[in-house]
Amino acid sequence: MSTLTKYSAIPYTGPAPTNREPYVPKDAAAMDARGAELAATLPNVEQETGQDLPTLIVPRESIVGTLTALKSAGYTMPLDLWAVDYPQREQRFDVMYQLYSLDRNERVRLKVRVGEDESMPTGTGVFKGLNWYEREVWDMYGVVFDGHPNLRRILTHEAFQGHALRKDYDPAQRWLLTEKDVAKIIPKIDPRFENVDTDFERVTLNLGPSHPATHGTLRIVVTLDGETIIGCDQEIGYLHRCFEKSCETHTYQQAIPFTDRLNYCSAFINNVGYCMAVEKLLGIDVPKRAQHIRLILSEFMRIADHLVCIGTNLVDMGALTNFWYLFQPREEIYGLIESCCGARLLPSYCRIGGLAVDAPPNFLENAQRLVDALPAFINDVEKLVDKNKIFLDRVVGIAPITAEMAIDYGFTGPCLRACGVPYDVRKANPYLGYETYDFDVPIADGGDTFARYLVRMEEMRQSLKILQQAIDRGMPEGAVIVDNPYVALPPKSKVYNEMESLIYHFKLIMHGIQPPVGEAYFQVEGGNGELGFYVVSDGTKNPYRVRCRPPCFQIYSAFPDMIIGQTIPDAIAALGSLNIIAGELDH
Amino acid sequence: MPTDIQNPNSIVARKPAAVPGEQAEKGLITLPGESERELEDLAGSTYLTTKVDTMVNWARGNSLWPLPFGTACCAIEFMSLVSSHYDLARIGAEVVRFSPRQADLLIVAGTIVDKMGPVLKKIYDQMPEPKYVVAMGACATSGGFYRMYHVVQGIDEIIPVDIWVPGCPPTPEGLMYGILKLKEKIERGELKRGV
Numbered sequence: 001m002s003t004l005t006k007y008s009a010i011p012y013t014g015p016a017p018t019n020r021e022p023y024v025p026k027d028a029a030a031m032d033a034r035g036a037e038l039a040a041t042l043p044n045v046e047q048e049t050g051q052d053l054p055t056l057i058v059p060r061e062s063i064v065g066t067l068t069a070l071k072s073a074g075y076t077m078p079l080d081l082w083a084v085d086y087p088q089r090e091q092r093f094d095v096m097y098q099l100y101s102l103d104r105n106e107r108v109r110l111k112v113r114v115g116e117d118e119s120m121p122t123g124t125g126v127f128k129g130l131n132w133y134e135r136e137v138w139d140m141y142g143v144v145f146d147g148h149p150n151l152r153r154i155l156t157h158e159a160f161q162g163h164a165l166r167k168d169y170d171p172a173q174r175w176l177l178t179e180k181d182v183a184k185i186i187p188k189i190d191p192r193f194e195n196v197d198t199d200f201e202r203v204t205l206n207l208g209p210s211h212p213a214t215h216g217t218l219r220i221v222v223t224l225d226g227e228t229i230i231g232c233d234q235e236i237g238y239l240h241r242c243f244e245k246s247c248e249t250h251t252y253q254q255a256i257p258f259t260d261r262l263n264y265c266s267a268f269i270n271n272v273g274y275c276m277a278v279e280k281l282l283g284i285d286v287p288k289r290a291q292h293i294r295l296i297l298s299e300f301m302r303i304a305d306h307l308v309c310i311g312t313n314l315v316d317m318g319a320l321t322n323f324w325y326l327f328q329p330r331e332e333i334y335g336l337i338e339s340c341c342g343a344r345l346l347p348s349y350c351r352i353g354g355l356a357v358d359a360p361p362n363f364l365e366n367a368q369r370l371v372d373a374l375p376a377f378i379n380d381v382e383k384l385v386d387k388n389k390i391f392l393d394r395v396v397g398i399a400p401i402t403a404e405m406a407i408d409y410g411f412t413g414p415c416l417r418a419c420g421v422p423y424d425v426r427k428a429n430p431y432l433g434y435e436t437y438d439f440d441v442p443i444a445d446g447g448d449t450f451a452r453y454l455v456r457m458e459e460m461r462q463s464l465k466i467l468q469q470a471i472d473r474g475m476p477e478g479a480v481i482v483d484n485p486y487v488a489l490p491p492k493s494k495v496y497n498e499m500e501s502l503i504y505h506f507k508l509i510m511h512g513i514q515p516p517v518g519e520a521y522f523q524v525e526g527g528n529g530e531l532g533f534y535v536v537s538d539g540t541k542n543p544y545r546v547r548c549r550p551p552c553f554q555i556y557s558a559f560p561d562m563i564i565g566q567t568i569p570d571a572i573a574a575l576g577s578l579n580i581i582a583g584e585l586d587h
Numbered sequence: 588m589p590t591d592i593q594n595p596n597s598i599v600a601r602k603p604a605a606v607p608g609e610q611a612e613k614g615l616i617t618l619p620g621e622s623e624r625e626l627e628d629l630a631g632s633t634y635l636t637t638k639v640d641t642m643v644n645w646a647r648g649n650s651l652w653p654l655p656f657g658t659a660c661c662a663i664e665f666m667s668l669v670s671s672h673y674d675l676a677r678i679g680a681e682v683v684r685f686s687p688r689q690a691d692l693l694i695v696a697g698t699i700v701d702k703m704g705p706v707l708k709k710i711y712d713q714m715p716e717p718k719y720v721v722a723m724g725a726c727a728t729s730g731g732f733y734r735m736y737h738v739v740q741g742i743d744e745i746i747p748v749d750i751w752v753p754g755c756p757p758t759p760e761g762l763m764y765g766i767l768k769l770k771e772k773i774e775r776g777e778l779k780r781g782v
Contacts, residue, residue, distance in 0.1 A: 156702070157701055171735055176701065209703065239658055241737070345664055346755070
């Protein structure tokens with residue numbers, strides 16, 4: 001006769017979350033103190049307390065003055081600019097800036113309240129990096145920036161009507177674009193070349209969006225004088241898949257697959273970034289074992305991202321062999337991920353509170369095998385190209401950008417480090433325990449295509465160094481997801497046998513995770529730079545707003561400045577080295 | 588007099604050829620879709636009779652020149668398929684062309700958004716006949732899980748599709764299976780649009 005095993009009650013003894021409880025960040029006191037210091041130095045600003053970053057509320061007239069003052073106070077990098085819509089308020093939009101100070105390693109968030117019929121002054125005169133962001137806010141919310149040099153739609157198309165991220169916009173309302181509606185793009189000629197005496201007729205040339213060297217969906221229009229590029233304009237949005245709106249119409253857990261498809265070359269890092277932002281909002285700590293697996297897979301994904309970037313960049317220059325060499329180990333990396341969760345490219349392996357399932361028992365052995373095998377492939381490519389005259393002639397000194405300019409544009413990641421600025425989120429704001437690992441942040445000087453290649457190659461080696469240390473430490477024991485029935489589903493064995501677990505399961509499936517009311521920003525080091533997620537919760541099961549800070553966006557907005565005065569082949573080589581991922585660029 | 592044409596190194600078993608007449612046997616060389624052929628022996632060499640259509644379809648199916656219209660994640664998996672590990676060259680479709688004028692197989696790999704719609708239409712129109720279309724992945728097939736304001740809900744809103752490959756993204760094996768299915772379809776002579 002069979003007997004039913006009695007399971008003990010769920011050990012979680014914490015409080016049940018009450019809906020609409022305010023979110024209190026862990027370091028709110030320190031942030032408030034810093035915010036008060038800043039507010040004292042600036043005229044006309046008000047401080048908002050209880051936030052996860054020093055937050056200032058700025059009236060829209062004085063935003064340019066505030067940005068200028070903060071820039072001269074050391075906040076030189078415009079990390080992000082986005083908006084949130086609160087239709088019930090009189091001034092319905094919160095336009096938000098996030099600035100970063102490299103010297104102090106500090107961030108500040110500025111909020112500007114704007115009404116529906118109001119416009120605000122442009123900040124493009126202060127930071128170059130705000131140019132595209134302001135266009136995005138105009139496109140998505142309809143906030144007009146007075147004095148912006150080129151305020152046209154950026155992500156959606158010409159026939160689009162309305163502003164998609166407004167709360168009163170129907171998420172499924174599409175607008176048909178036909179060939180005749182497509183606007184012609186005529187790039188402005190750079191002032192340096194306007195009055196140059198030339199033997200050639202000036203030609204406008206269109207590259208993309210379906211072009212072998214544009215890696216998907218980028219479109220570049222250049223004006224040529226002979227072979228020299230004298231004007232350049234880009235059009236993006238050919239892969240605008242409405243990530244941010246999708247998040248608002250899905251629950252917190254359901255939004256994870258959407259994050260995968262942002263930077264699809266290193267999808268797992270996006271999972272980690274998003275989940276950690278929500279975990280920050282929930283105030284939960286992930287079990288050590290899950291953190292360890294997250295770290296190992298993140299580093300493998302970073303290597304895979306760089307492999308794709310360097311491989312395809314070299315293909316663009318005609319070096320096809322390297323593509324075969326680099327894609328082989330990448331398959332092995334995907335094999336490792338597949339052994340964990342069953343999916344290769346877009347794993348969706350993270351869950352809020354941990355991981356979906358535990359890694360297989362031989363995970364570390366397989367990881368070790370890969371770590372042993374990878375250097376051979378990297379070395380092979382290095383031997384093939386590092387002293388290759390054709391390669392060097394095409395990359396050394398090509399498409400350079402100075403460190404000041406890169407910071408002004410808000411570059412992060414390998415492209416910034418190639419200019420000699422050692423900013424890496426893993427060092428500046430360590431997460432997942434990166435502070436306990438011994439690794440270096442490679443930098444190069446010159447900021448040219450070759451420097452970006454060198455930085456990426458060395459970063460792969462540093463990632464291998466981190467991985468070796470992580471493998472040597474062994475896998476921490478324990479669960480891979482938090483033991484909190486308000487966040488993670490109870491194990492199936494309990495759901496089938498215990499009333500309480502069944503109810504938790506039902507509640508979580510039907511009503512989702514309900515974080516406290518508030519906003520939180522969390523950043524991780526993605527393959528291309530700082531990947532940040534800003535999440536606003538209104539206490540319901542769906543996020544009120546999810547903002548992704550895509551590192552590609554600003555890097556690509558600086559592209560004309562990098563290639564003007566150079567030739568088309570240089571531009572192709574430079575574009576590959578920037579590693580623009582359309583999914584991330586266009587959200 | 589039967590002639591043994593079995594290559595000792597080949598893993599494909601072949602039947603010995605026979606002289607015409609009563610001994611002649613069907614199915615010596617497998618030409619897909621053709622069951623009515625006969626083997627003849629003239630001047631000591633083997634050759635076969637078939638329909639021109641069958642022969643042309645057989646050739647077309649075995650030398651597809653794909654144009655990867657790669658927009659998103661699926662394009663990365665397409666790259667996996669053409670690179671060394673999976674190696675699309677094994678089924679003769681490795682000559683990746685980025686000009687629609689030189690390609691006969693359009694692989695739409697990735698999400699097509701409304702902004703991209705006219706571009707896709709133009710690329711398709713520029714391809715010479717005969718042309719085939721594979722919709723790779725959930726987005727190209729149906730919009731996938733992007734039921735949103737800017738996403739085309741399946742490329743058959745814009746162009747005709749021959750093969751749909753499910754998955755998000757499909758594995759390289761999945762896409763290869765799709766291309767093999769297309770090959771079968773071509774060889775059966777089912778796809779004769781505009782020719």
